């Protein structure tokens with residue numbers, strides 16, 4: 001079970017809803033992924049798509065928790081405004097805090113993210129900040145009281161997989177709230193790797209929406225997350241410098 005604040009989930013795969021070209025394929029991909037948490041940009045929903053049918057209208061919303069995100073915000077104030085808009089519209093009080101600091105790398109702004117989280121926590125939100133793989137920021141945000149941290153594997157949409165497993169491992173080791181590895185994943189091996197490192201979940205979007213067959217990729221990602229989690233809980237053997245024979249040599253007759 002994945003526990004985030006007062007919420008509980010069986011699935012550890014969180015899916016983004018952007019960049020799908022066909023709503024029906026998207027619905028099937030969501031189903032195939034087994035996800036229970038769908039994240040979407042409130043700003044996009046509110047401004048650019050006003051009046052149009054939205055993908056969320058095509059879903060049985062009783063099966064999913066909608067996780068609004070503050071994509072499009074570049075300051076704490078903007079992120080807070082977007083979060084309040086989401087809550088006032090009757091959406092979940094969970095918010096993925098995404099405050100982008102740079103239009104080229106799309107990396108999150110640590111100072112504005114911290115400030116936004118501080119305000120949103122005071123306002124009673126369940127707060128999930130998207131951050132870089134920054135060990136100290138992750139720690140500081142947890143001291144502030146966030147409900148999960150979402151370190152990036154690599155930049156959004158880059159598909160570069162986990163660039164810094166060392167940092168991610170330390171974030172995970174020191175975490176007192178769930179760690180959801182978010183962004184930059186490309187293949188099921190990346191998802192499995194994040195889970196093998198001990199992540200509590202992964203969030204991805206482009207890897208599925210941008211593949212030739214999003215439904216199959218969604219299923220592959222689901223299996224990757226499940227395999228990685230199973231391996232993590234099973235306990236993997238230590239890495240050794242030299243060989244260790246699989247069959248014991250004792251009792252063998254040597255000539």
Ligand SMILES: CC(=O)[C@@H](O)[C@H](O)COP(=O)(O)O
Nearest residue numbers: 016156157183184204205206
């Ligand atoms: C939908 C969402 O929140 C994205 O911003 C998220 O960070 C996913 O990144 P990828 O598209 O790289 O998987």
